[in-house]
Amino acid sequence: MLAFAMPVLTRAQVEAVAALAHLELEPGEVEMFARQLGDILTYADELQHLDTTGVPPTAYGVASRGADRPDEVRPSLAADEVFGNAPERDRATGPAAGGGFFKVPRVIG
Amino acid sequence: MPPDRRPEAASSKCPASLVSTLSDIRDAIRSGERSAVDVCRESLDRIAAADGSLHAFNTVMTDEALARAAEIDRDRGRFRDAPLAGVPVALKDNICTKGVRTTASSKILEGFVPPYDATVVSRLTRAGAVIIGKTNCDEFAMGSSTENSAFGPTSNPWALERIPGGSSGGSAVAVAAGLTPLALGSDTGGSIRQPAAMCGVLGLKTTYGRVSRYGLLAFGSSLDQIGPLTRRARDAAIALETIAGLDAADSTTAAEPVADYQSALSGDVRGARIGVPWSLIEQGVDAEIVAAFRTALDTFTARGATLVDIEMPHAKYAIPVYYLVATAEASSNLARYDGVRYGLRDTQGELGAMYSRTREKGFGAEVKRRIMLGTYVLSAGYYDAYYVKAQQVRTLILRDYDRAFERTDVVAMPTSPTPPFKLGERTSDPLQMYLADVFTVSANLAGLPAVSIPCGFTTSPRLPIGFQLTGRRFDEATLLRMADAYERDTEWWMQAPPTASR
Numbered sequence: 001m002l003a004f005a006m007p008v009l010t011r012a013q014v015e016a017v018a019a020l021a022h023l024e025l026e027p028g029e030v031e032m033f034a035r036q037l038g039d040i041l042t043y044a045d046e047l048q049h050l051d052t053t054g055v056p057p058t059a060y061g062v063a064s065r066g067a068d069r070p071d072e073v074r075p076s077l078a079a080d081e082v083f084g085n086a087p088e089r090d091r092a093t094g095p096a097a098g099g100g101f102f103k104v105p106r107v108i109g
Numbered sequence: 110m111p112p113d114r115r116p117e118a119a120s121s122k123c124p125a126s127l128v129s130t131l132s133d134i135r136d137a138i139r140s141g142e143r144s145a146v147d148v149c150r151e152s153l154d155r156i157a158a159a160d161g162s163l164h165a166f167n168t169v170m171t172d173e174a175l176a177r178a179a180e181i182d183r184d185r186g187r188f189r190d191a192p193l194a195g196v197p198v199a200l201k202d203n204i205c206t207k208g209v210r211t212t213a214s215s216k217i218l219e220g221f222v223p224p225y226d227a228t229v230v231s232r233l234t235r236a237g238a239v240i241i242g243k244t245n246c247d248e249f250a251m252g253s254s255t256e257n258s259a260f261g262p263t264s265n266p267w268a269l270e271r272i273p274g275g276s277s278g279g280s281a282v283a284v285a286a287g288l289t290p291l292a293l294g295s296d297t298g299g300s301i302r303q304p305a306a307m308c309g310v311l312g313l314k315t316t317y318g319r320v321s322r323y324g325l326l327a328f329g330s331s332l333d334q335i336g337p338l339t340r341r342a343r344d345a346a347i348a349l350e351t352i353a354g355l356d357a358a359d360s361t362t363a364a365e366p367v368a369d370y371q372s373a374l375s376g377d378v379r380g381a382r383i384g385v386p387w388s389l390i391e392q393g394v395d396a397e398i399v400a401a402f403r404t405a406l407d408t409f410t411a412r413g414a415t416l417v418d419i420e421m422p423h424a425k426y427a428i429p430v431y432y433l434v435a436t437a438e439a440s441s442n443l444a445r446y447d448g449v450r451y452g453l454r455d456t457q458g459e460l461g462a463m464y465s466r467t468r469e470k471g472f473g474a475e476v477k478r479r480i481m482l483g484t485y486v487l488s489a490g491y492y493d494a495y496y497v498k499a500q501q502v503r504t505l506i507l508r509d510y511d512r513a514f515e516r517t518d519v520v521a522m523p524t525s526p527t528p529p530f531k532l533g534e535r536t537s538d539p540l541q542m543y544l545a546d547v548f549t550v551s552a553n554l555a556g557l558p559a560v561s562i563p564c565g566f567t568t569s570p571r572l573p574i575g576f577q578l579t580g581r582r583f584d585e586a587t588l589l590r591m592a593d594a595y596e597r598d599t600e601w602w603m604q605a606p607p608t609a610s611r
Contacts, residue, residue, distance in 0.1 A: 014481070021440060021484040022447065023477055024465040032474075033481055039540050040482060044429040047498050050505075057500030058507055060331045060361075061556020062317040062582055067360045081224035087454035102449050105460050 008038045128287025128605050131196055131344035138181075138195040145195030149178035149239050152197040155288050156242070164263045165282040167202045167212055169242040177239045191237030192351055198233055199283040199292040202243035203250055204335065205324035206230055209240075213326045214258035215248045217471025218452045227324020228359065229293060229335050229352045236351040241289050244279030248473045249443065250300055250328045252276050253545040254535070257475040262532055265308060266606035268570050271529040274304030277338065281308040284338045285573075285606055291339050291348055295325055297332045298431050299524075299549025302561035305338050306524035306575025309563045309604055311592060312338045313345045316583045317556035318363035320349075321356035327442040329435040330361075332553040341602045342592035345560075346370035349585060365583045373586035374593040379413030381591065383578075384517030386421040393547075394526045401565035401574045402523045408598050409591070419513045419520065423505040424551055430506065431550035432543055433486050433499035439476075440483030446471065478539060507555045514581050519591060522548045524561040524575040552579050560588045563601040573604075 014034045018025045025033070079100060083089045088103040129137075137143040153171055160166055174197070181188050181195050188194040200206065203213040205223035207230075212218050230240065247257040255263040255278025263278040265271040266286040273282045277294025281304035284292050294301040296314035305312025313336045320335045327333060337348035353367045383406065390399060406416060448454035448467030455466035472480070486495035513520055526547055535542045552559040559579040566573055580588045596602045 013485075017481050017485045017488065019465075020488060021480050022444075022461075022464040022468055023472070023480065024462075024469040025477075026469075029474075029477070033478060036478060036539050037482055037485065040432065040543070041485075041495075043540055044433055044495065044499075047426060047429050047433075047502055048494070050423075050426065050502060052498060052501035052505070055501040055504050057497055058503040058554075059500060060317065061503075061507060061554060062363070064318075064361055069357065077224050084224060085221050085451035087448060087452070104449055105456075105458065105463050107460050 009034045009041070128340070129290060130340045131290035131347060134290050135193065135196055135347075139189070145178040145181040145239060146175065148195055149174050149197055149241070152241055152289055155286070159266075159286055159288065162264060162269055163266055163282050163286060164261060165244055165279040165286065165288060166199070166242045167214060167245050167260055167279070168210055170209055170240060173209065174239050174241050181237055181239065188237045192347055193233060193291075194237030196238050196291060197241045197289045198238045199241050199244050199280055199289040200230065201246050201250075201277050201280050201292070201294045203246060203295055203326040204230060204293060205326070206240065206243065209243065211243065211326070212259070213249045214246050214260055215471065215473065215476070216259045216453060217446045217468070219471070220453075221451045223324070225324065228321035228356045230324065232352050238291075244277070244283055244292060246279055246300075247276035248476050249326065249439070250276040250295055250297055251439070251475050251479055253299070253303060253542055254530075255279065255304070256532065256536055257473055259473060264532070265529050265572075267309065267572055268529065271531055271572070272307070274307035274525070274529060276300040276304075277312075278304045280338050281305050281310055281312065284308070284310045284340060287605060291337060291344060293335055293352070294338055295328075295333055295335050296553065297329045298435060298553050299546045301336050301338060302524050302549050302559060302575070302577055303545065305561040306563070306577075307529040307573060309573030309575070309601070309606070310338055310340055311342060311345055311560065311562055311602065312336065313349065313560045313585065313588070314552060314558060315349065315353065315585060316363070316558045317553075318361050319353050319558070319583065319585065321354075321359040321362050323356055323358035329438040330442060331438060332435055334553075341596050342589045343371065343374055345592075346374060346589050349589075363583065368586045370586055370589050373590045375590060376594050376597055378409060378591055378594045381409070381414040381519070381587070382417050382517040383409055383414055384417045384419035384513050384520045386419050386424065386520065386522065389421060389424050389548075390522060394523055395528060395567070397567045398523050398526065398528070398574050402521075402576050405562075405564040405576050405595065406521060408595055412594055412598065417517050419517060421509045421513065421520075421551075423502060423509050426502050427506055427551040427554060428543060428547055430499045430502045431546065431554060432482070433495050434503065434554070436479040436483035437487050437496050438483070440480045440487060443472075443476065443480055475539065503554050506551050510551075510555045510557060510579075518580070518587055520579045522577050522579070524548060524577040528567045528572040528574065548577060557582060558585045558588055560592055562592045562595055563604070564599070565601060566604075
């Protein structure tokens with residue numbers, strides 16, 4: 001059985017988790033989440049009292065049939081439908097100059 | 110004061126003063142008594158009159174719906190045997206509709222118009238349904254009150270200052286207030302059943318894999334299921350026959366044949382064994398809800414069902430297990446909302462800043478909270494203590510059900526421990542809000558079907574109460590048969606809120 005001492009979340013921990021989740025938090029949110037997530041994790045700590053030695057984990061309540069299908073070419077969405085929702089797309093190049101790429105800010109200097 | 114028990118009245122059509130059922134509407138269109146356009150206009154008129162105060166809808170598809178209804182009237186031959194010909198349907202706004210904006214009630218999907226229909230939408234359309242609009246919900250289905258919507262909350266039609274439940278609150282309200290006879294919701298931890306109970310309608314969460322999730326914006330992929338909200342069991346049976354079944358676009362759909370659910374509605378529940386986990390219900394549940402639940406059980410025993418005391422020793426752990434598993438899955442699923450392919454984008458800064466600013470601006474507080482929690486429980490050093498531990502306890506909850514079903518056919522519980530609370534009452538305390546899901550989350554963890562059925566009202570104020578039956582995997586037929594039998598002896602399903610008669 002795990003004897004797991006529950007840490008109350010620190011500001012630094014909240015900021016580290018936010019960075020992992022790609023969330024830019026406002027200063028007020030850091031405090032709020034530290035408190036609220038601490039409360040929730042403390043509540044979840046009751047699981048630690050349960051002996052689960054040898055109990056297999058369950059990922060799905062209903063076992064998946066693990067379906068296979070033939071690897072065949074099938075119709076898919078047209079490029080215009082795929083890129084139609086993009087905040088920014090590259091219209092200068094790509095399929096028939098209709099734009100074959102999602103545009104993002106510069107990554108490499 | 111409880112209404113008279115008149116089985117013969119309950120089996121006849123709805124009185125004119127009350128809102129119509131799906132079967133009433135469908136039969137009226139089939140017989141030529143009403144046109145699909147007439148029914149569609151009535152639905153749109155009711156929405157126009159009531160939705161200013163209810164806010165059940167994010168998007169009303171007036172033009173599309175009328176055009177579709179006209180097509181059904183024009184081509185009556187083609188739709189003669191279509192099971193939902195001309196029936197107005199509302200869809201929770203996390204179900205993709207080709208060409209019609211789909212928001213999940215989030216700012217981050219601003220401007221997003223799906224290029225494809227969800228499988229349930231194409232199946233409804235093939236069955237002749239007229240999609241009327243997209244209903245309000247908690248953002249990405251994360252919530253129990255429909256207050257976490259970027260477009261503002263939905264009101265309970267029985268008491269406008271109260272929550273309708275959630276996250277499929279708009280769908281429950283659409284049916285309760287008589288705006289549409291059928292709505293689809295999604296249920297990850299109770300999001301169909303809890304609002305159904307709080308609004309006085311029937312809500313069915315299907316077995317995991319029974320209904321395709323293709324085109325449902327994902328929240329917790331091992332838990333999410335789409336299901337119907339209707340006034341009565343027969344309508345849910347009709348809807349489920351339409352939307353259920355194997356789908357090549359969702360590898361988690363099951364190959365089990367779809368039952369003839371309407372034929373299962375025999376009214377015969379003799380010998381059915383109803384398991385009741387009393388030790389779970391004795392504490393922390395509103396007294397009027399417990400009383401209504403007991404009365405509902407009596408209705409079944411009067412019809413020849415038997416009650417069995419059962420123990421669910423791990424059910425008390427269902428809430429923490431659920432909030433660890435669901436948030437872990439959510440943190441992964443919602444990583445796709447990054448401002449690149451659709452929706453909102455904050456254009457300032459380099460790529461990393463663009464991601465995190467877009468997500469900061471686009472997500473509401475509850476979604477951020479769950480992404481944070483899920484990221485934390487999956488992170489190095491905590492994964493075993495939280496995520497794996499929760500999955501192990503999930504196994505123990507599954508085994509509790511397996512043991513219960515050795516001696517029972519269904520498990521009965523109240524749906525919600527409390528009647529609908531006031532808007533704003535719990536928004537500052539997320540943990541308190543999570544506790545509203547105490548009776549509903551375990552069916553999702555175990556992948557089991559469960560139905561919430563209206564069974565009464567609190568006295569003052571008058572607010573709906575529901576109870577829940579959970580069944581064996583892929584045994585929706587038994588749940589619907591029992592719900593239908595119960596409706597034959599009671600009139601709760603006929604009750605309509607004051608806002609519906611306007």
